[in-house]
Amino acid sequence: MNRILVTGGTGFIGSNLCEKLLEDSNNYVICLDNNYTGNINNVTNLFSNSNFEFIYHDIIHPIFVEVNTIYHLACPASPKDYQKDPIFTLDTNYIGTKNMCELAKRNKARLLLSSTSEIYGNPHISPQNEEYFGNVNPNGIRSCYDEGKRISETLLFDYHRFHQLDIRVARIFNTYGPKMNKNDGRVVSNFINQMIENQDITVYGNGEQTRSFCYVDDTVSGLIKLMNNEKTTGPVNIGNDNEITVNVLVNVILDLIKETKSKIIFHKLPLDDPIQRKPCLKKAKEFLEWEPKTSLNEGLEKTISYFKSYS
Ligand code: UDP
Numbered sequence: 454m455n456r457i458l459v460t461g462g463t464g465f466i467g468s469n470l471c472e473k474l475l476e477d478s479n480n481y482v483i484c485l486d487n488n489y490t491g492n493i494n495n496v497t498n499l500f501s502n503s504n505f506e507f508i509y510h511d512i513i514h515p516i517f518v519e520v521n522t523i524y525h526l527a528c529p530a531s532p533k534d535y536q537k538d539p540i541f542t543l544d545t546n547y548i549g550t551k552n553m554c555e556l557a558k559r560n561k562a563r564l565l566l567s568s569t570s571e572i573y574g575n576p577h578i579s580p581q582n583e584e585y586f587g588n589v590n591p592n593g594i595r596s597c598y599d600e601g602k603r604i605s606e607t608l609l610f611d612y613h614r615f616h617q618l619d620i621r622v623a624r625i626f627n628t629y630g631p632k633m634n635k636n637d638g639r640v641v642s643n644f645i646n647q648m649i650e651n652q653d654i655t656v657y658g659n660g661e662q663t664r665s666f667c668y669v670d671d672t673v674s675g676l677i678k679l680m681n682n683e684k685t686t687g688p689v690n691i692g693n694d695n696e697i698t699v700n701v702l703v704n705v706i707l708d709l710i711k712e713t714k715s716k717i718i719f720h721k722l723p724l725d726d727p728i729q730r731k732p733c734l735k736k737a738k739e740f741l742e743w744e745p746k747t748s749l750n751e752g753l754e755k756t757i758s759y760f761k762s763y764s
Contacts, residue, residue, distance in 0.1 A: 461526035463491030533638030539597035546601030626692025630669030658722030668752030
């Protein structure tokens with residue numbers, strides 16, 4: 454059996470990943486989380502599967518489990534969540550990731566890190582390719598996450614160079630879909646829930662900043678392909694290259710929730726909010742033969758149905 458550890462397994466991407474991995478009956482999945490931002494309700498549907506196990510644990514403390522594959526996703530990932538306790542975010546990224554490197558080393562396991570497009574900061578080039586070193590503020594309010602993920606990457610590559618650790622590094626761009634946390638402050642979950650509840654729609658800045666949104670099923674299939682490929686350690690961008698402004702996003706969602714009475718209001722742009730973000734997917738296509746398949750409309754419809762049934 455393939456014994457797989459998923460850290461951050463009750464989180465948005467983690468829980469979708471656990472569910473997908475369990476479709477293969479050769480996989481035994483250990484989901485580990487401290488539920489800081491994860492939600493146990495995201496995995497209760499998996500409890501009846503005898504190939505699934507949940508461990509309540511914070512990775513800033515060492516742990517030993519016997520596994521041959523580790524997907525390391527644990528870390529608060531939305532700006533609102535990672536800024537709530539920035540020191541904890543930093544600890545998770547350095548101490549937590551170091552603990553996962555040690556665990557992988559002891560098990561001779563393959564370790565995949567979920568890094569992020571945030572490591573490109575406010576980019577000077579577009580689309581962002583994996584060779585770009587980024588433009589990151591080292592001491593701003595987003596730094597605990599941006600620099601935290603950068604040092605996580607450094608740790609993995611140094612363990613790879615010094616201890617021949619078998620690594621894979623994914624840089625995940627904006628992802629959305631079912632099991633997102635309704636209150637994590639992200640743009641897709643905010644807009645959908647504001648419209649469902651007829652509240653004001655909060656556009657930050659002038660709404661002309663861009664993002665490229667990837668549906669979670671595509672992100673999960675990209676992570677699994679990266680884990681199982683033998684051609685590259687990464688880093689590999691995993692995302693959708695359909696770049697749109699926040700203003701366009703509002704209008705696409707408004708078209709899908711026509712009954713809403715919500716009105717758009719503009720708020721101040723948060724500090725260090727990147728102006729643009731679009732992944733270069735050349736490496737993903739070449740090494741993983743992967744590209745996103747779900748259109749924005751299709752993905753948003755599924756996400757809206759999820760939030761409607763949830764609220
Ligand atoms: N944003 C917005 N309204 C919201 C939440 C976010 O206009 O209610 C903007 C935010 O300023 C950013 C973009 O949407 O430019 C994406 O924000 P999110 O927090 O989802 O992810 P980020 O890419 O910033 O990590």
